Amino acid sequence: MKKELNLSNDLSWLRKAGGPAIISGPCSAETEEQLISTAESLAATGRVHMLRAGIWKPRTRPNSFEGVGEEGLVWLKEAGRQTGLPVTTEVANAKHTEEALKHGIDVLWIGARTTVNPFSVQEIADVLKGVDIPVMVKNPLNPDLDLWIGALERINQAGVTRLGAIHRGFSSFEKTSYRNIPKWEFPIELKRLFPELPIVCDPSHIGGSRELLGMISQKALDLEMDGLMIESHVSPDDAWSDAKQQVTPASLNRILGELIIRNKTTENPDFTTHLDELRNKIDEIDEEIFHKLGKRMKIAVEIGKYKRDNQVTILQVDRWDKVIRQRKGLSAALGLSEEFTDGLLKIIHKESISQQTKVMNEKVKV
Incomplete structure (x- = not known):
């Protein structure tokens, strides 16, 4: 369902002038x-x-x-x-x-x-x-x-x-x-x-x-x-x-x-140009990340097929524990927070299980 709100442009009820x-x-x-x-x-x-x-x-x-x-x-x-x-x-x-x-x-x-x-x-x-x-x-x-x-x-x-x-x-x-x-x-x-x-x-x-x-x-x-x-x-x-x-x-x-009240934007052309350059770099890195994640999930599917053919469960707790410990060490060395690492690993692991579940429940063609 498309989400729409019919809102007034009048914000004088909230504040009379600029600023929060x-x-x-x-x-x-x-x-x-x-x-x-x-x-x-x-x-x-x-x-x-x-x-x-x-x-x-x-x-x-x-x-x-x-x-x-x-x-x-x-x-x-x-x-x-x-x-x-x-x-x-x-x-x-x-x-x-x-x-x-x-x-x-x-x-x-x-x-x-x-x-x-x-x-x-x-x-x-x-x-x-x-x-x-x-x-x-x-x-x-x-x-x-x-x-x-x-x-x-x-x-x-x-x-x-x-x-x-x-x-x-x-x-x-x-x-x-x-x-x-x-x-x-x-x-x-x-x-x-x-x-x-x-x-x-x-x-x-x-x-x-x-x-x-x-x-x-x-x-x-x-x-x-x-x-x-x-x-x-x-x-x-x-x-x-x-x-x-x-x-x-x-x-x-x-x-x-x-409190520091910062502007939402600036008309400084040098700022805008440099910001666009940095954002373009982020876009390129994001594209690489998603390509890598796509490759990772394809491998997860292959693992799922291999487990299915050998009647092995999807979840391997020892392996998952090892992944968490190794990735946290790498994450800390790269200056990433533990909270971020935990969240990211859980999301990736959830998708991996979802991908493997699909192939585990497929009937093997004879």
Whole structure:
């Protein structure tokens, strides 16, 4: 199925001028004083384009703080009025959406736990039919690009053309330094498919720790993300939710001030000429790589036939272990990361098994 989105060229809802959009505010609206105090401090930095706050908090377990509810929408709008900044919050169902619209929230976003459920997204889309409001959609909890695109399409088909995506990383059983593994290839592919779709990165949920915010933010901007959504709280250590990933407005100001904002391109003709030369070399090498991979798979097919004729299983664990150890040694000597080597070997091995499986199941012609 061809993937298309009917998007508006108007990005003024996200940012008023050039440069990345900065969306900030507390993970949760806790009290009116906490929310307005945070908002005023953020506005004073001169770097924030939009205020955010969680009104309803989808928590994994009951008896956790699940947000203050509709009352918080009043506080959020008042914070926006006092600072002159637009405000945004998460909606997880039709009722949330109706209440946010009733209170005049400027921008809505759909969270990862909702994106994963097409029924919930459709209920929100049904409420939004005929409503002129920008909506951002976070990636689903699991790394499923079609699920992310499907949620965007549902909201778009409701008539919402001022649409955006939020990259917040993906849940995993794997233990890493991240709260949610970024898997940057997913927002990159989304950008490739929909180059006009603004994508905002959420370093707070990717990192889960304030110490990682600067590094993740810089990575996001270097990958042409259109903005950052970073959680900020006047007293983050006392926050009622996600305390470890929130920073004070002063700390946020420092982090943003240290980021390098690079241009997407340059009009320097020497740069363009030299870049084209280097890219041509990469194209030539890529062609060689694919030819070599093609040769490798032909040999894998021959091995498969030989195993079939001699009634030998496809997988030879000792051989596979030897390949991994040898290739990792070579990879390290060439300056390639272990993560890259592991991923590449697994992809090649999977294709080799697939090729051998085809010939192993063929009937031998007599």
